Amino acid sequence: MSDILVSEQSAPGSGGSGRPSGRLLEVDDLRVEFRTRDGVAKVINGVTYHVDAGETLAVLGESGSGKSVTAQTIMGILDTPPGFVTGGQVRFHGKDMLRMSDEERRRIRGEGIAMIFQDALSALNPVFTVGFQIAEQFRVRRGMGRAEAKKRAIDMLDQVKIPNAKGRFNNYPHQFSGGMRQRAMIAMSLALDPEVLIADEPTTALDVTVQAQIMDLLAELQRERQMGMILITHDLGVVADVADRIAVMYAGRIVEEADVYDLYAKPAHPYTMGLIDSIPRMDEKGQQLRTIKGLPPNLMNIPPGCPFNPRCPMAQPVCREKVPPLLQVGNARASACHFAEELVNRV
Amino acid sequence: MGRYLLRRLLQLVPVFIGTTFLIYWLVWAVPGDPFAGKCGERRCPDQYIAFMTEKYHLDQNVFVQYGSYMKNLLQGDFGQTFSQREISDIIMTSYPNTLKLALVALAIEAIIGLGAGVLSGLRRNGFLDNLVLVSTLFLIALPVFVVGFVLQWLLGVQWGIIKPTVSSEMRWSELIVPGFVLGSASVAYIARVARTSIAENRRADYVRTAIAKGLPMRRVVGVHLLRNSLIPVVTLLGTDLGALMGGAIVTEGIFGINGIGRQVFRAIITKESATVVGIVVVLVLVYLVMNLLVDLLYAALDPRIRYE
Numbered sequence: 234m235s236d237i238l239v240s241e242q243s244a245p246g247s248g249g250s251g252r253p254s255g256r257l258l259e260v261d262d263l264r265v266e267f268r269t270r271d272g273v274a275k276v277i278n279g280v281t282y283h284v285d286a287g288e289t290l291a292v293l294g295e296s297g298s299g300k301s302v303t304a305q306t307i308m309g310i311l312d313t314p315p316g317f318v319t320g321g322q323v324r325f326h327g328k329d330m331l332r333m334s335d336e337e338r339r340r341i342r343g344e345g346i347a348m349i350f351q352d353a354l355s356a357l358n359p360v361f362t363v364g365f366q367i368a369e370q371f372r373v374r375r376g377m378g379r380a381e382a383k384k385r386a387i388d389m390l391d392q393v394k395i396p397n398a399k400g401r402f403n404n405y406p407h408q409f410s411g412g413m414r415q416r417a418m419i420a421m422s423l424a425l426d427p428e429v430l431i432a433d434e435p436t437t438a439l440d441v442t443v444q445a446q447i448m449d450l451l452a453e454l455q456r457e458r459q460m461g462m463i464l465i466t467h468d469l470g471v472v473a474d475v476a477d478r479i480a481v482m483y484a485g486r487i488v489e490e491a492d493v494y495d496l497y498a499k500p501a502h503p504y505t506m507g508l509i510d511s512i513p514r515m516d517e518k519g520q521q522l523r524t525i526k527g528l529p530p531n532l533m534n535i536p537p538g539c540p541f542n543p544r545c546p547m548a549q550p551v552c553r554e555k556v557p558p559l560l561q562v563g564n565a566r567a568s569a570c571h572f573a574e575e576l577v578n579r580v
Numbered sequence: 581m582g583r584y585l586l587r588r589l590l591q592l593v594p595v596f597i598g599t600t601f602l603i604y605w606l607v608w609a610v611p612g613d614p615f616a617g618k619c620g621e622r623r624c625p626d627q628y629i630a631f632m633t634e635k636y637h638l639d640q641n642v643f644v645q646y647g648s649y650m651k652n653l654l655q656g657d658f659g660q661t662f663s664q665r666e667i668s669d670i671i672m673t674s675y676p677n678t679l680k681l682a683l684v685a686l687a688i689e690a691i692i693g694l695g696a697g698v699l700s701g702l703r704r705n706g707f708l709d710n711l712v713l714v715s716t717l718f719l720i721a722l723p724v725f726v727v728g729f730v731l732q733w734l735l736g737v738q739w740g741i742i743k744p745t746v747s748s749e750m751r752w753s754e755l756i757v758p759g760f761v762l763g764s765a766s767v768a769y770i771a772r773v774a775r776t777s778i779a780e781n782r783r784a785d786y787v788r789t790a791i792a793k794g795l796p797m798r799r800v801v802g803v804h805l806l807r808n809s810l811i812p813v814v815t816l817l818g819t820d821l822g823a824l825m826g827g828a829i830v831t832e833g834i835f836g837i838n839g840i841g842r843q844v845f846r847a848i849i850t851k852e853s854a855t856v857v858g859i860v861v862v863l864v865l866v867y868l869v870m871n872l873l874v875d876l877l878y879a880a881l882d883p884r885i886r887y888e
Binding site for chain 2: 246308309310312339340341342343348350352355357358359360361362370371373374405407421422427432544
C-alpha cells in the first residue's frame, strides 16, 4: 500500500517542497484563489495528493470543496481571471508544471494527462462529428493522415464498446445517447494513451444503470493501460468499487486520506464520518435521512481554526483556534483533525 | 435535404409573386391616368401610351396587367422605356457593376469585420477591444455619404492615393475604397456580432475540452471556437448582400459607378416607372436567393439544425 505524503497545510505561503520523489503526478501544497468583484475566495488552501501508475485515487467532496478546481489547475484549464494559482506545485514526473512554458504544458495535455468531463454533451463540440473529434487527436498531435487517423479513431470507439463503431464515426454528439457520449469522451481522452486520466464526475449526468457501466468501463481501461486515475466525485457509492485510495476534501483542503477499506471501516475525520453516515441505508427505511448539519463555509471568509468546526459534532475550543495539519495517523493514512488519534483508536 | 430544398424553392414562388405584385401595383395601378408623370416632365408620347396599353393591357384590371407583365418578364422581356430603350439592356449593363461592388463590400465586411470581432472577442476589455468598440460606434453613427465624401476627398483629392471616381473598366483595385464605404456600417455590425459571439463561446465547455486535448491555441480558436461563432455572422453577411445592392445608390453616385443604384435613382428622377419596376424585381430576386442560401448554410455550419 502506498504511504501518504504529509504536509503542513496551515503553513502560510509555502511554495511546495520541490523535492523529487519519483512519483507520477503529485500536487504539493497547491493554493488557488478566485478574485471576483465581491472579494477574494480562497478556493484551494494547500492541497497535497499524488497518484502513481496503475492506481486510482478518488477525490471526494461536496460542491465547492475545490476538487474540480484542483483538477483544472493540474490540466492548466483554470479560467484566469478569476482563478489564480498563488502557491504550491503540480509535479508531473517530478517536474513542476506550473513553471513550464505554455508549449511544454500543452504537450502534456492529452498525452501525459488527459481529462474527461461531467457533461459530455456540452464538452463535445456540437458542430463536429464524434469521429472527427477523436481523429483530430491523431491528426494534429500525431501527424497522421486522414485515413489512418480514422482507422485509429474507430479502433478507439471499439475499445470503449460503442456498437457499430464504424457507422457511428460520422455521427454528431447530439445523435448519441448520454452514455454513448460519455464513452466517446473517454475514447477521445484516451486516444493519445495518457499516463494519468482525470475523470471529473464522469457519471453525474447519467442514469444510474448507465453510471455503473461507465464506471466499470473506466476501471477496466485503467487496469488494462496501467494508468494513474484521479476520480473526482461526490458519490461515496461510486468510489467504493473503483478507488484504491480516497482523499476527502473540505473547504479547499484535504481533510482525510486513506486506503479505501480503512476509510469506510473507520473514518479518521468527523467530516468523513458524516459523509458515510449520510448514505441512505436499506435497513433504516422510513427513517429520516441523516445529514451533516450546517453549510460549507463561505470561501471568502473561512472561519478561524478548523474550517469544519462550526458543523463538527466533536468540536472543542482548540478547533476554533488552531488549524489542524494533515498528519499521519496509524498505518498509511492521514487526517487533518485534532482528535484523529482518538478516532482511529476507538473500538 | 432535397425535399427541404424543393419546399423552400416552392415557398419562393408566392413570396416573389406577392412582392412583385405590390411593386407593380404601387407604380402602375394608382387611380387616375396611369401615364400621368410616367415620362418625365412631358406628357407621354401617344405612341408610347398606345404601345404600353396594348402590351400590358393597361385598360383592363390590375391583375390582368400584372399577369401580362409577369408573362413578359419570365421570357426575359422587362419592357421598354418611353424612349424605346430595352429595360433589360439597362439592367444587363448596370447589374454586373453593382454586383461587383457589393461583392467587394461583402469581402471587406467578412475580412475586417470578422477579424476585428474575433480579436476583440478573445480579449474582452483589452486595448484592441476598446479600439474596435469605439471605431465601430463611429462607423455606425456616420451616414454613408459622409464616409464616402470624406474618403473620396482625403484619399482621392488631398493625398491622391486613389482616383476620386471609378473608371468604366471597374477594376477590382478601384473598388476597394467604394466597397469599404458601401459596407462601412455593416462592417461595424459584423465586428460587433462576431465579438459577442466569440466572447460568449470562448467560455463554452467544448472550448475547454479542446484546450484539454492539448490542441494548439490556433486550432482551438480557428476550428473549434470560430465554427460555432460563425452562425450569427453568416446570417448577417448573407442578408446584407441584398441590402448592399439596394443601398448602393449613394456610393455609386459619389464614385460615379454605373450600377443599378444609379440607374434606379435616374429612373426615379426622370419618372421612368417601367425601369424602376424592372430593377426592383431583380433586387427582390437577389434577396430571396440570398435568404435561401443563408438557410442552407446554417445546416452546413450547425448539424443540429435539421431539415425534415
